[in-house]
Amino acid sequence: MAAAASGVLYAVFAATSMWVTVTDLRTRRIPNRVIAIAAAAIVGCGAVSAFAAADARRWVWAAVAAAIYGGAAFALWLAVPNGAVGGGDVKLAPLIGFATGWSGIDAAFGWAPIGIAAAALAAVAWARFRRRDVLAFGPVLLAGAWIAILITWW
Template identity: 40%
Template sequence: MGEMWEFAVLAVWCVWLSVTDLRTRRLPNAVTLSGAVAIVGVAGLRGELRPAIVGALLLAGVYLFMHLASPASMGGGDVKLALGLGAATGTAGSAVWLAAAVGAFALTALVGCVLRVAGRRVEDLPHGPSMCFATLAALTL
């Protein structure tokens, strides 16, 4: 994610997916998977294929484990989204990858706590927007 246009395209993709997840509680396969392929493809053109693939597989592996352990709390769309976001942060280095990964869970937990204190339901809180925001924030910082 070295170029400004790459970040801008990633941000548009993240906003699209976040709005979709907030409205429908779903992350469409066509959008998540095509985005992941595009991110890995751009990383390959930049000579950063290996860190993109490692980042994608590691983050998706964490999400897959959580999905299998508790399917009601972690959707399959989050696992697929993790491929693209893991690839994007993987090319930026392990510190950025870790900040995005931990940041996503921390942000969802924070939003859940705020909603619970406000007396709102949190059982169906979408995680995709937190994943996207944490990724963009980690890449920016």
């Protein structure tokens, strides 16, 4: 039961990642409804998995990672002018924190920041951005999260 719930957690995160990536690249918006539904499903699957395994530590660490990611994204949103980090990115960050935290603390606080930085540099280099161009940050955040999840899974 615990493994099935963890599998559903990652499946929901994968589906959300694809939806958000396409939407953010097309419209430069991340729909609140998608994030809210995904967050409820992912946190719920984490709770079911933790309950079935009789081990709440993994859920607690994922929740802590979500809180830290959310706080950091909010601080970045306040600090960076001109809307480079949007409100959708701030709402997406706790979801990424929970998913990477579910993979482990090393994924959330070691590999994810490295993956996000690598994905951002790759996006800027690939698209040949100029100073005034706008980068859809949601796909970059999600790419970094998946890099971290896959590295720690491997």
